Amino acid sequence: MRELATLDRSPTLRRSASVLLVLLVASLALLIAPSPARAATGPCVADAATGCINGTIRTSAGQPAVGVSLTVEGGGTTVTVTTDAEGKWTAPVTAAGDYTVTLDPATLPAGETLRNPSGNPRTVTVTLGSSSGALFPLGEPAASGGGGTGPSPTASAGAGETDGETGAPTGSSTEGGFSWSRLAQQTVSGIVFGILLALASVGLSLIYGTTGLSNFAHGEQVTLGAILAYIGVQTFGLPLLVSGLLAVIAGAASGWIQDAGIWHPLRRRRVGTTQQMIVTIGLSMALQYTYQFFFGASALRIVTANPDIVTIGTVRISVTSIWSVIIASAVLGAVAYFLLATRIGRATRAVSDNPALAAASGITVERVIRLVWTLGGALAALGGVLMGLYLNATSWNMGGALLLLMFSAVTLGGLGAPFGALVGSIVIGLVVELSNLVLPSDMRYAGALLILILVLLLRPQGLLGRAERIG
Amino acid sequence: MDWSRIFTNVAGEIFAPTTAAYALGAIGLNIHFGLTGLLNMGQAGFMLLGAYGFAIATIAGWPLYAAVLVAMAAAAVFALILGIPTLKLRGDYLAIVTIAAAEIVRLVGRSTALTEITGASSGLRGNEYKHTFTGASPFPDTVWSLGPFSYATNASNSWWIRIVAWVVVGLACLLVYLLIKSPWGRVLKGIREDEDAVRSLGKNVYSYKMQSLILGGVIGAVAGIIYVLPRAVQPDSMGRPMTFFIWTILLLGGAATVFGPVLGSIIFWAGLMLIKTVMRDGVPETIMRNEQIEQFGWIIVGVTLMLLVIFRPQGILGDKKELAINVR
Numbered sequence: 186m187r188e189l190a191t192l193d194r195s196p197t198l199r200r201s202a203s204v205l206l207v208l209l210v211a212s213l214a215l216l217i218a219p220s221p222a223r224a225a226t227g228p229c230v231a232d233a234a235t236g237c238i239n240g241t242i243r244t245s246a247g248q249p250a251v252g253v254s255l256t257v258e259g260g261g262t263t264v265t266v267t268t269d270a271e272g273k274w275t276a277p278v279t280a281a282g283d284y285t286v287t288l289d290p291a292t293l294p295a296g297e298t299l300r301n302p303s304g305n306p307r308t309v310t311v312t313l314g315s316s317s318g319a320l321f322p323l324g325e326p327a328a329s330g331g332g333g334t335g336p337s338p339t340a341s342a343g344a345g346e347t348d349g350e351t352g353a354p355t356g357s358s359t360e361g362g363f364s365w366s367r368l369a370q371q372t373v374s375g376i377v378f379g380i381l382l383a384l385a386s387v388g389l390s391l392i393y394g395t396t397g398l399s400n401f402a403h404g405e406q407v408t409l410g411a412i413l414a415y416i417g418v419q420t421f422g423l424p425l426l427v428s429g430l431l432a433v434i435a436g437a438a439s440g441w442i443q444d445a446g447i448w449h450p451l452r453r454r455r456v457g458t459t460q461q462m463i464v465t466i467g468l469s470m471a472l473q474y475t476y477q478f479f480f481g482a483s484a485l486r487i488v489t490a491n492p493d494i495v496t497i498g499t500v501r502i503s504v505t506s507i508w509s510v511i512i513a514s515a516v517l518g519a520v521a522y523f524l525l526a527t528r529i530g531r532a533t534r535a536v537s538d539n540p541a542l543a544a545a546s547g548i549t550v551e552r553v554i555r556l557v558w559t560l561g562g563a564l565a566a567l568g569g570v571l572m573g574l575y576l577n578a579t580s581w582n583m584g585g586a587l588l589l590l591m592f593s594a595v596t597l598g599g600l601g602a603p604f605g606a607l608v609g610s611i612v613i614g615l616v617v618e619l620s621n622l623v624l625p626s627d628m629r630y631a632g633a634l635l636i637l638i639l640v641l642l643l644r645p646q647g648l649l650g651r652a653e654r655i656g
Numbered sequence: 657m658d659w660s661r662i663f664t665n666v667a668g669e670i671f672a673p674t675t676a677a678y679a680l681g682a683i684g685l686n687i688h689f690g691l692t693g694l695l696n697m698g699q700a701g702f703m704l705l706g707a708y709g710f711a712i713a714t715i716a717g718w719p720l721y722a723a724v725l726v727a728m729a730a731a732a733v734f735a736l737i738l739g740i741p742t743l744k745l746r747g748d749y750l751a752i753v754t755i756a757a758a759e760i761v762r763l764v765g766r767s768t769a770l771t772e773i774t775g776a777s778s779g780l781r782g783n784e785y786k787h788t789f790t791g792a793s794p795f796p797d798t799v800w801s802l803g804p805f806s807y808a809t810n811a812s813n814s815w816w817i818r819i820v821a822w823v824v825v826g827l828a829c830l831l832v833y834l835l836i837k838s839p840w841g842r843v844l845k846g847i848r849e850d851e852d853a854v855r856s857l858g859k860n861v862y863s864y865k866m867q868s869l870i871l872g873g874v875i876g877a878v879a880g881i882i883y884v885l886p887r888a889v890q891p892d893s894m895g896r897p898m899t900f901f902i903w904t905i906l907l908l909g910g911a912a913t914v915f916g917p918v919l920g921s922i923i924f925w926a927g928l929m930l931i932k933t934v935m936r937d938g939v940p941e942t943i944m945r946n947e948q949i950e951q952f953g954w955i956i957v958g959v960t961l962m963l964l965v966i967f968r969p970q971g972i973l974g975d976k977k978e979l980a981i982n983v984r
Contacts, residue, residue: 459748471955478952
């Protein structure tokens with residue numbers, strides 16, 4: 186009977202899935218044509234005939250500053266580059282010598298200024314076969330400015346305590362010292378980041394709970410959402426809301442297709458979860474390079490306009506982020522309601538607890554798992570769209586970079602406990618952003634991963650998990 | 657299509673230092689996974705740590721043997737730190753922890769806070785740490801040709817590094833052969849098949865697992881040294897993809913076999929080179945650009961890994977009865 190029940194609905198679903206697939210392929214195919222123009226902005230690799238000038242630009246809050254334009258002049262050539270999703274830029278040059286790097290202040294994100302305006306333009310000496318850095322710290326023009334500008338009378342409370350930094354004119358270590366306003370700013374950023382991360386990790390946790398599979402390809406679901414939103418807005422000119430919604434629907438469809446096409450047959454073949462985990466690694470690799478194949482390695486900005494910033498007290502937050510948090514919280518609330526109060530949600534938790542017992546008591550385990558994959562795909566896609574907006578851009582490896590943070594969050598909360606994943610994500614978000622206060626910002630993900638290892642050492646079942654899950 | 661050039665490229669890849677380095681990395685992983693059943697997803701972290709240890713010690717003025725020892729010690733300590741919290745837990749925990757730890761090594765290594773020591777994201781240039789290794793070469797400084805292959809005797813991408821690398825690979829294979837035959841190796845295989853049974857025989861499973869993790873990690877560190885000697889220490893080139901390539905190589909050749917990792921590495925790199933060179937000549941620029949061919953190659957690697965694990969988990973040389981990937 187159960188077989189029949191699942192069979193009779195599958196033709197319509199399969200048909201709609203194949204229509205979606207065709208649409209997806211068509212939209213991807215459309216993008217092959219415009220991509221050559223972007224090819225030139227790939228990362229510069231120093232070799233015997235090439236030198237690189239590079240740097241990373243971050244906003245005063247430690248976020249990557251995307252789309253900042255810089256001009257490199259010297260040796261008879263002029264190269265213009267823009268920063269990518271991680272705020273990085275590189276410019277290749279073919280002759281050794283002195284180059285002048287000019288940052289265009291008009292392209293900085295709204296409200297950002299150079300901490301040290303006298304350092305722009307600056308001169309960089311390049312030797313072939315190596316990389317030279319040119320760093321432009323952002324923030325209040327204040328005493329901490331590297332290039333020897335004297336203490337400014339308008340020094341803000343935030344930057345006033347950073348005398349110790351004068352030895353590091355690159356501004357690359359801890360950006361500014363500790364202050365209460367920075368603490369507030371980083372806490373808010375951490376909560377925003379954590380809630381957006383939770384969208385992706387809840388799906389990861391549900392999939393682990395129902396199937397026992399650690400899905401290493403979950404990050405690519407996140408990237409898929411962000412890239413589809415990018416296609417919708419930038420290629421088809423759809424409004425952001427429509428494009429985001431379509432991306433979420435496509436994300437759900439891709440979760441459905443993945444389970445129907447790969448994981449369901451593997452479970453039927455009785456392929457072990459360890460083997461399946463290695464399959465997800467292969468899938469993750471194949472998908473990442475597929476994204477790179479079509480979209481190149483450069484940053485893709487879903488929305489090119491600079492975000493509107495509002496200031497609440499001392500905390501600056503973009504309007505988009507506020508909306509993102511509202512949407513994400515509503516969706517997470519709906520997921521919680523679904524799990525706690527609906528029949529199918531209770532069935533999902535029953536499968537998580539004990540699949541065999543759930544099957545024996547009349548729950549169609551495979552149908553629940555299919556639903557969980559669909560839901561996980563949709564949540565990850567939504568997380569990707571919102572994260573792409575929050576980080577100001579997306580790229581082929583955005584999800585891959587976030588994957589380990591998701592795993593940290595899921596492990597911290599307890600593998601397979603969806604509410605644990607929510608709590609864990611917020612903790613991880615706070616750790617990532619608050620570690621900026623004591624660690625250099627390029628090490629902030631390392632702090633979150635260290636927590637992952639410490640949790641396994643001290644409380645391997647996680648915050649909300651049960652000890653019996655551990656083998 | 658210029659078949660002789662394609663053939664030369666592919667054949668050159670068969671005994672390239674990179675192929676040897678990956679083979680050695682896979683041999684280390686084989687001790688973890690093939691013999692003991694440990695899911696180490698951070699082999700690139702061991703290699704990067706070995707590379708850093710060797711390069712930084714050499715730059716600090718240490719002699720060649722001391723720098724190699726530093727690299728091996730770094731990997732051993734890393735294995736201890738990873739093993740203590742995770743080896744008592746289920747297999748997939750070790751996978752997540754090792755992948756996270758390898759990422760931590762890379763993130764810390766590329767951090768601008770350590771620019772003085774590690775050179776941050778641009779890394780350490782080969783010329784800074786190569787001199788002790790090239791200095792140990794018995795050959796005169798010249799260029800030798802063997803058929804179509806012409807390399808310098810001592811400089812960067814040399815005959816010297818090729819000879820040393822493949823001798824080390826040979827020694828590692830011999831070591832694995834002896835280990836598989838030894839009582840120690842039988843205990844490891846017992847742990848892989850049924851941990852509880854081994855425990856009931858009075859063996860300290862935790863200690864055996866730790867020894868296996870350290871040994872494989874140390875071999876990984878040596879692989880890291882070989883990998884960076886012809887190039888530079890670039891933290892970002894030794895990230896997660898490197899680990900995944902090593903897994904593909906191991907599963908391709910066959911886990912729990914002596915020559916599987918070597919065969920896997922040769923087929924992996926020669927096959928990749930064949931695909932790329934043929935496509936560069938055969939596919940017009942308007943359909944696929946050069947860097948897209950590169951990415952296409954990696955897509956094939958990902959799909960190969962998936963298909964291998966599903967349809968032939970024992971690889972080319974493996975025995976399906978001996979190895980079912982089902983680690984706890």
